[in-house]
Amino acid sequence: MQVAALVRSLHPAEIAELLESLPPAQRAIVWDLVDEEDEGDVLLELNDEVRASILERMDAEDVVAATEGMSLDDLADFVADLPEAVTRQVLRSLSEQDKERLQKVLAYPEDSAGGLMDPDTISVRPDVSLExxxxxxxxxGEIPDRTDAIWVVDRNDRFLGTLYLARLVSREPQATVSQVMDRELKPIPYDRSASEVAREFSNRDLLSAPVVDAEGRLIGQITIDDVVDVIEDQAEHDFLSMAGLDEEDDMFAPVITSAQRRTIWLAVNLATAFVAAAVVGLFEATLQQVVVLAVLMPVVASMGGIAGSQTLTLMIRGMAMGRVQGANARWLLRKEVAVGILNGLAWALVVAGITVAFFGTWEVGLVIAAAIAINLVVAALAGFAVPLLLKKLRIDPxxxxxxxxxxxxxxxxFMSFLGLGTLFLT
Amino acid sequence: MQVAALVRSLHPAEIAELLESLPPAQRAIVWDLVDEEDEGDVLLELNDEVRASILERMDAEDVVAATEGMSLDDLADFVADLPEAVTRQVLRSLSEQDKERLQKVLAYPEDSAGGLMDPDTISVRPDVSLExxxxxxxxxGEIPDRTDAIWVVDRNDRFLGTLYLARLVSREPQATVSQVMDRELKPIPYDRSASEVAREFSNRDLLSAPVVDAEGRLIGQITIDDVVDVIEDQAEHDFLSMAGLDEEDDMFAPVITSAQRRTIWLAVNLATAFVAAAVVGLFEATLQQVVVLAVLMPVVASMGGIAGSQTLTLMIRGMAMGRVQGANARWLLRKEVAVGILNGLAWALVVAGITVAFFGTWEVGLVIAAAIAINLVVAALAGFAVPLLLKKLRIDPxxxxxxxxxxxxxxxxFMSFLGLGTLFLT
Known part of the structure; x- marks a missing residue:
């Protein structure tokens, strides 16, 4: 009973966090304790996979009941993940007008301004007084608590400007809307991508922005809470992707599911590892003669890997932020190669020194120095070129x-180290 | 002249982005084109390193001029990075009252609610009417455009509730503040950490929140634009840190600076690479006898590395989001080990098969299968334990x-593959 009271005292978003942090068995128990009228809000806050696991256990009527009171943009996101049959039942529960508006939102791609927007807006004409x-x-009577602005449109619904509530409450009531409205905030075209919308919100410190169609007519608004979700998802995507994981993954997914998903990445890695092994295999004879090469070859490969992934990480981040463009790409390439040469030479000397000191062979020292210098320069080139190339091929860098x-x-x-070793040591 | 007009047409945040995307020489040229009254806003939007490079070139009077019109929380962030002498000049330009308030903000740690907040707030009493x-x-007369709420306090400045502008403009003017104010929004204690503040804003879809001192007195407010910066910085930090980079790094930093910074990470890596090489060195005799072990050893190491970094990445993300706690840690450990065993066995079979097929030796096949199974289970354990351990040691995972x-x-x-190889193949 005490747990029930605790769950009821939490905000829907906190219940969602709790559910995401629980193994499946406890998750079901906690879900049963959630207030019926909070169920919709909690479902909205859950990540896709946990949400799906809970929806599976609900019957259609409960799902329809949970959608009550959702704003249209939330409902659109929600409906996209429902099974066909339940979607039809949800649509049937809506008024004709809401159904039509929902279908309009669903018609836009999820990751565009049109897909992010809420079609419910409040608008006024420019020639009336604040009073x-x-x-x-x-x-x-009822406007949403976290409204910071309403929109000014002409008789054809074309967007003209922004009336901040702050100005509405602080200017003289006799003033007209057109006298106090802001004309600087540019409306967002419906087809702008979600990540561009996020960058604009973040850059211009926006709380909300109007969305317009191709003719400049107001068709909805985007609010910062949806944009924060976009920013968080994008960061999570980049972070998890680099380990071959998916941002919608449930940390508490069943073992079999997790193992299957991750195994794909292990398979890709195995294929590339065997390519590297094949290169090493070319030099079997050399390795048998100069076994110290086998001992040192992981050093050469791993130094290249680290240097390359530094350049790669900077490039991926820069590209995601829209900071790498044609104009500065050549400057960046020259810089990264220069860093590669500098670090390559420095570490070639260090590694050569260690090799001579520990293995007492200056021939191997020279060979490993050359291999490290070559690998660090190639690493810089690859770290620069690979993400640009992958993007051209439409593969996520x-x-x-x-x-x-x-x-x-x-x-x-391996090629440079074992190759130079073969040339000079056998 | 056309470039100057272009720069002037941009929003300060866009100018900042442009400056961050430019090599140093062009950066100086564009900076000279920035309108004097925009300089302060542009400086605020720049990342620390680019900002410092521009501040270096300005004389003290220009810096002081740029601080005019900054809000106190922005000014506090800005002053923290200035050279001592310029800071003193900025302080001298402030009124006594502003100076005192600025010093209060500066007294809180930068990454706490007190450091994030703006001491400028608007508050009203509960018993007056909306009119x-x-x-x-x-x-x-002037309240900031993007205000969504003002705060309700008692005569001792103790926080009582939130008056949303949306309610102020939509309810009857005769109603009293206490009748229409929101009592649900909990004030943020001044000592709460910035990342907890960010999570709360994101979870509860807040646009602004009041900050209170230990006695519950209103001392400032935090707005979502500052929180978005925290969220972006945190994501950037986790992402770049994994490659040993710093989020304040300038992509266009001079070659020498970049090379020096990255070389630290290469040094750490070299030390660990030589540890691995030393392990390989233990088995020199074996390698000379069974050279195919040298060919295949990168495969064993890299499969373990990939599997481990998948678990590690999930853990780092989960810990950053506050999702890994004592209660679920054991469940997670069991799950990750189970995934490791499952994938370990599956890939042991595959790699053994490939080895037998290509190298025609089932003995080596058995040895590599055992080594891969061992390494994938250890990888899961390490991926789980290493971040928790590092956190206990106060090292950033x-x-x-x-x-x-x-x-x-x-x-x-290397140890398991070459060790088993020594036992069974020589």
Whole structure:
């Protein structure tokens, strides 16, 4: 009973966090304790996979009941993940008008301004006084608590400007809307990508922004809470992708599911590892003669891997932030290669020194120095070029960049080290 | 002249992005084109390193001029990075009252609610009518455009509730503040950490929140734009740290600076690579006899590295999100080990098969299968334990986790593969 009271005292988002942090058995128990009227809000806050696992256990009526009171943009996201039959039941529960508006939102891609927006907006005409606006809002009675602005449109619904509530409450009531409205905030075209919308919100410190169609007519608004979700998802995507994981993964997914998913990445890695092994295999005879090469070859490969992934990480981040463009790409390439040469020479000397000191052979020292210098320069080139190339091929650089890069640095590392070893030591 | 007009048409945040995307020489040219009255806003938007490079070129008077019109929380962040002498000049330019308030903000740690907050707030008493509030706000005349709420306090400044502007404009003017104010939004204690504040904003879809001192007195407010910066910085930190980079790094830093910074990470890696090489060195005799072990050893090490970094990445993300706690840690450990065993066995079979097929030796096949199974289970254990251990030692798991982990999987991989090879093949 005490647990029930605790769950009831939490905010829906906190219940969602709790559910995401629980193994499946406890998750079901806690879900049963959630207030019926909170169920919809909690479902909205859950990540896709946990949400799906809970939806599976609900019957259709409960799902329909949970959708009550959702705003249209939330409902659109929610419906996208429901089974066909339940979606039809949800649609049937809506009024004709809401159904039509929902279908409009669903028609836009999820990761565009149109997909992010809420079609419910409040708009006023430019020629009325603030007093009239206030009277109109009092008649409406209910406007969402976290509203910071309403929109000014002409008689054809074309967007003209922004009326901040801050100005509405602090300017003289006789002033007209057009006198106090802001004309600087540019409306967002419906087809702008979600990540561009996020960057604009973040750069311009926006709380909400109007969305317009191709003719400049107001069709909805985007609020910062949806944008924060976009920013968090994007960061999570880049972070997890580099280990071949998916941002919608449930930490507490069943063992079999997790093992299957991760095994794909292990398979890709195995294929590339065998490519590297094949390169080593070319030099079997050399290795048998100069066994110290086998001892030192992991050093050459791993130094290249680290140097390359530094450049790669900077590039992936820079590209995600829109900071790498044609104009500065050549400057960056020159810089990264220069860093590679500098670090390559420095570490070639260090490694050569250690090799001579521990293995007492200056011939091997020279060979490993040359191999490290070569590998660090190639690593810089690859760290720069691989993400750009993958993007051209429409492959996510965050997902595939690291595997491609380490394959290159492994192959180049083994090839140059064992190749030079064969030439000069046998 | 056309470039100057272009720069002037940009928003300060866009100018900042442009500056961050430019090599140093062009950066100086563009900076000279920035409108004097925009300089402060642009400086605020720049990352620390680019900002420092520009501040270096400005004389003290220009810096002081740029601080004019900054809000106190922005000014506090800004002043923290200035040279001592310039700070003193900025302080001298402030009114006594502002100076005192600025020093209060500076007294809180930068990454706490007190450090994030803006001491400028608007507050009203609970017993007045909305009409009176509106009259009061009209007398104030200027309140910031993106205000969504003002705060309700008692005569001792103790926080009582939130008056959303949305309710102020939509409810009857005769109603009192206490009738329409929101009592659900809990104030944020001044000592709460910035990342907890960010999670709360994101979970509860807040646009602004009041900050209170230990006695519950209102001392400032935090707005979502500052929180978005925290979220972005945190994501960037985790992402870049895993490659040993720093989030404040300038992509266009001079070659020498970049090379020096990255070389530290290469040094750490070299030390661990030589540890792995030393392990390989133990088995020189074996390698000379069974050279195919040298060919295949990178495969064992790299499969362990990938499997381990998947677990590690999930753990780092889960810990950053506050999702890994004592209660579920054991469940997670069991799960990760089970995934390790399952994938270990599956890939042991595959690799054994490939080895028998290509090298025609079932003895080596058995040895590599055993080594891979061992390494994948150890990788799961290490991926789980290393970040928790590092956190206990107060070392950032995002920064050091990957190096520690791959050292473990390299050493265990080489040790088990070459050790078993020595036992059974020589």
């Amino acid at each position: 009239v606006v206030l009277r109109y809002l009092r008649i409406l 965050a997902l595939a960049g690291s595997v491609v890069l380490t394959t290159i640095t492994d192959v180049v590392g | 009176v509030v509106l009259r009061y706000l009209r007398i104030l 995002a920064l050091a986790g990957s190096v520690v982990l791959t050292t473990i999987t390299d050493v265990v991989g």
